[in-house]
Structure formats: structure tokens, C-alpha cells
Amino acid sequence: MTNFSELNISESTLRSIKRMGFEEATPIQEGTVNFAMAGRDVLGQAQTGTGKTAAFGIPLIEKIDPKNPNIQALVIAPTRELAIQVSEELYKLGYDKRVKLLSVYGGQEISRQIRALKNKPQIIVGTPGRIQDHINRRTMKLDEVQTLVLDEADEMLNMGFIDDINAILESVPSDRQTLLFSATMPPAIRKIAETFMKNPEIVKIKAKELTMENIEQFFVKATEREKFDALSRLLDSQKPELAIIFGRTKRRVDELSQALGLRGFLAEGIHGDLSQAKRLSVLRQFKESKIDILIATDVAARGLDISGVTHVYNFDIPQDPESYVHRIGRTGRAGKQGTSVTFVTPREMGYLRIVEETTKKRMNPLRPPTSEEALVGLQEDAMQSLVELVQNNDLGNYRELAAQLLANNEALDLVAAALKSITKEPDATPVSLTEERPLPMRRERSNGGGNRGRGGNDRNRGGGSRGGDRRGGNGGGDRRREGGRGGERRDGGRREGSGRREGSSSRDRRPRQRRED
Ligand SMILES: Nc1ncnc2c1ncn2[C@@H]1O[C@H](COP(=O)(O)OP(=O)(O)OP(=O)(O)O)[C@@H](O)[C@H]1O
Numbered sequence: 001m002t003n004f005s006e007l008n009i010s011e012s013t014l015r016s017i018k019r020m021g022f023e024e025a026t027p028i029q030e031g032t033v034n035f036a037m038a039g040r041d042v043l044g045q046a047q048t049g050t051g052k053t054a055a056f057g058i059p060l061i062e063k064i065d066p067k068n069p070n071i072q073a074l075v076i077a078p079t080r081e082l083a084i085q086v087s088e089e090l091y092k093l094g095y096d097k098r099v100k101l102l103s104v105y106g107g108q109e110i111s112r113q114i115r116a117l118k119n120k121p122q123i124i125v126g127t128p129g130r131i132q133d134h135i136n137r138r139t140m141k142l143d144e145v146q147t148l149v150l151d152e153a154d155e156m157l158n159m160g161f162i163d164d165i166n167a168i169l170e171s172v173p174s175d176r177q178t179l180l181f182s183a184t185m186p187p188a189i190r191k192i193a194e195t196f197m198k199n200p201e202i203v204k205i206k207a208k209e210l211t212m213e214n215i216e217q218f219f220v221k222a223t224e225r226e227k228f229d230a231l232s233r234l235l236d237s238q239k240p241e242l243a244i245i246f247g248r249t250k251r252r253v254d255e256l257s258q259a260l261g262l263r264g265f266l267a268e269g270i271h272g273d274l275s276q277a278k279r280l281s282v283l284r285q286f287k288e289s290k291i292d293i294l295i296a297t298d299v300a301a302r303g304l305d306i307s308g309v310t311h312v313y314n315f316d317i318p319q320d321p322e323s324y325v326h327r328i329g330r331t332g333r334a335g336k337q338g339t340s341v342t343f344v345t346p347r348e349m350g351y352l353r354i355v356e357e358t359t360k361k362r363m364n365p366l367r368p369p370t371s372e373e374a375l376v377g378l379q380e381d382a383m384q385s386l387v388e389l390v391q392n393n394d395l396g397n398y399r400e401l402a403a404q405l406l407a408n409n410e411a412l413d414l415v416a417a418a419l420k421s422i423t424k425e426p427d428a429t430p431v432s433l434t435e436e437r438p439l440p441m442r443r444e445r446s447n448g449g450g451n452r453g454r455g456g457n458d459r460n461r462g463g464g465s466r467g468g469d470r471r472g473g474n475g476g477g478d479r480r481r482e483g484g485r486g487g488e489r490r491d492g493g494r495r496e497g498s499g500r501r502e503g504s505s506s507r508d509r510r511p512r513q514r515r516e517d
């Protein structure tokens, strides 16, 4: 690791970086900042959560001429949430230099953005549809843009933004610099590089595996019908601090969040059909730990950096390996530990193998606890918390109350009753989910993915982290919402014509038409 001061960065940006608490540059930052500051086009690949935003953000800020009041840099991101997140990071990086920044995205009143544009921002971060809208209205002049960044470029293509991006590119000078960073390099990215970039410097941070080593990866083989109970028992036993659950379609996300609510979990979903206000409020609640499970589609969670996400569950295995990498990369960020669990139906095992071949990492089989085992685990938690309370020796007048109880009852019965009352018994409220069709049968590739003794006697039991991440307080730290959530509906109706990753059903995989304007 290199110190930022060795990277030719100005004093003001160094002060901003220091204020953000960054001590050393991550490898992708070290490898790209100087190229980008020298004006080269850069195509950077590094694992999820390794600081690619600052890798393009630092040179972007450095290149801004504080005396020039025009838009000098444009960052395009696939979703509103990501646009906001990136603009927040750029704001912090440009804080000492007092760089003026504006984010523009759909779902926000355009007149407000037009007024803000009159304040002469120097950097714009936005979603393709809304940027295009401003160009058409002539409210955004891009002819002095020197740097263009495409964040999560392949996702923008998957979402059908190619026309918007082409149109935006026609509005920025052709001699601009283009920066493109990603955790994966599918052919689509190479194509973008060929189309939009000039002789890019390609910086690839070498890693044995495509996914981060600090993410422990498991898979659970279960039929479509078994998946939900398995998930619910795993959540009980693994007790994630913050978890993201990925579903294949918007309907799936809606149904999962309702079903988890019925079982008493604090869970909410985000996807592209919800109103902007709802999406932002769900995300805020998740960041503030007011809800501890976020259910999302691929699109909704691309690039999101939420600290404290300990677990990622792929309730539906993603169709392509790149999605898998981006999904599980929501945990294990900035050096932290993470766990991922991917549910796979027997017919979809071929996809699992293809994911493993791409990531160069095997997932360990995991058997979710049975309901009896889950109960035993929860009882053990209850015992542990009683013992901890005794050890903390802070029982105050409860001792007197205990003496009163002991005068009339058997000690053994009293302790048993105390345990029973604080044990959070597994909730088996019946729920019904619309069955997703499994992905079309895919034959395993013969090399590498073949007979590797999967599912043998190396099974892990019951979710591993029991006892490890025990929450404080009594009752084993029950963070479920009391009484479940009942029939609360989320706003926003479902629309037709959604894109591949956020299709209304698993059959809808047209790679177009999802607009985020
Ligand atoms: N040099 C650094 N030192 C410490 N933390 C850093 C450093 N650079 C970035 N971070 C932090 O690491 C986290 C992940 O960074 P970022 O979101 O840029 O990752 P990414 O590589 O873009 O991931 P993804 O592929 O998922 O988009 C952020 O919270 C960021 O503030």
C-alpha cells in the first residue's frame, strides 16, 4: 500500500482524503490515479469494495479548474441511489478545494435541478435519462467537459441506456478523457472501451479470485418450495447485523419483503418500480439500521456501499456470474469480513458451477438448520444471555424479586420459565411465494466443474456464526419487529416492460427498456 502523499496529489485534496479517514491508497487507486491525472483514458478493474470511486474521484477533483464556472466533469451512473452515493464521495473529496457539484436524477423535480444548474456546478453526477433530458432542454451545457466517467457501465447497457449514452457522448467534446472502472470485465465492458475510449491504459489489479477473499461463500441446495423456510431459519441462526437479500424479479422482491415481514423480520424491498422517495427512505432506514434486511434486485443494489452489511443472500441464483460478483460484493467491503449464501435449486446447479469457474472460488455447501436445530440454537442463545446477565452482576432489585419467587416455586421451574420466556422460537407463519421458474437447464462445463465431490461429508451445519455475532441485551438480542408487519403495501404499481435484471418475471429477459429517467 502506498501513502497518498506519494501520488502527486494537491495539498487540498490530501486534506480532504485525510478527513475521510483514508490512510493509504488501495491498489486500484495507486495504480490509476497518476495515469488519470496525466489525462490518459483509464480502464480499471479491481474487486468490489476496493475504492474504485475514489480512484476516479481523486483525479476528477484534481483536474477541476476552480476559476472555471462551467461543467468540467460528468459522471454517469445507472441508478439514482448510486448517483447520490458517488456525488457524496466526490463532495467529500472536493471539500477543501470547494468544488461545486450537482447530482441530477429522475424522480426529482426537474425545475429544482434547473435552478441548481444556474448555480454553476463544475461536476455533474447523474443518471443517463435525466442528463439526456437536461441536454434536450438545453439546461445543461457540456461543451467544456474534460472528464467523463461511466460507473457500472455494463449495467447501464443491460438496462437499455445505450442510446442515451451515445447521445450524451455527442454532447461532450470528443477530446475529453474517459474513465471506466468495474469489478468485472464482461465482453460488454470491453466493447464500451473500444467504442468510447481512446487507447485506454488498462489497469487490472491482480487477484487469485474475482471475488474478495474476505467473503465466506456458501451455497444451499433447496427446491423452490423449500427455499423460504431455509432462508428464514438461516436468518435466525446466522443473525446478520445487516443483510441484503437478492431476488430475481420485482415481484419476487415484493413478495419476499411481505413474507419476511409476516415472520416478524425488519425487512423492506427496493426496486425500480417504487417511487423515488420510497427507495431513498428504505435505503436510509437500512443505513441507519432501522431495518436490518434489505431485499433488492440486481439493478437496485449495483455499486451500493453500505458499511456494516455482514451477509448477502442470493435467494435466487443470478443468471450471469458477473451479477453474482457484484451482488456478494455488497459485503466484505473496505477490508471487512462478510458471508454470502446462494440458494440453488437442483436444476440450477449448472449455473452454480459456472459462477465458480468465473470467480475461481468454490462455494461451500451449507445445510440450513432444521426447525428443531434452529430451536436448540435459539435456546442456547437464551441460556447464554442469562449467563451473561449473571456474570455482569448488575441485577439490582431483581435479586429481591427472585427471592420472593423462590419462596413459593421450585428453582428449576423458575429458571426453565425464564428461559422459555426469552427464547425467540422460530416463526413458522405460513407464507406463499409465487414460484419462480428455474433458470433454463444449463449443462455443466466438462472441464473444472465436474465431479468434485460436492455435498459429501464436508457439510457445514446450521449457518456457522451462531454465538459468534451474538447481540447484546436480553432475549438473545431479538431485533424483529413485534407482531410482524401485516399487510402493509408499498407504493408504486408494477409497470410492464422492465429490463433484463429487473424483469416482471423470470421469463422477461429483454436487455432493454428499463429507463431511469
Ligand atoms: N484508501 C482507502 N482507505 C480506506 N477506505 C477507503 C479507501 N478508498 C475507498 N475507501 C472506502 O471503501 C468503501 C468502498 O469503496 P467504493 O464504493 O469506491 O468501492 P468500489 O470499488 O467502487 O466497489 P463496487 O465494485 O462494489 O462498486 C467506501 O466506503 C470508501 O469510502
Ligand SMILES: [Mg+2]
Pocket: 052, 053, 303
Ligand atoms: Mg463502485
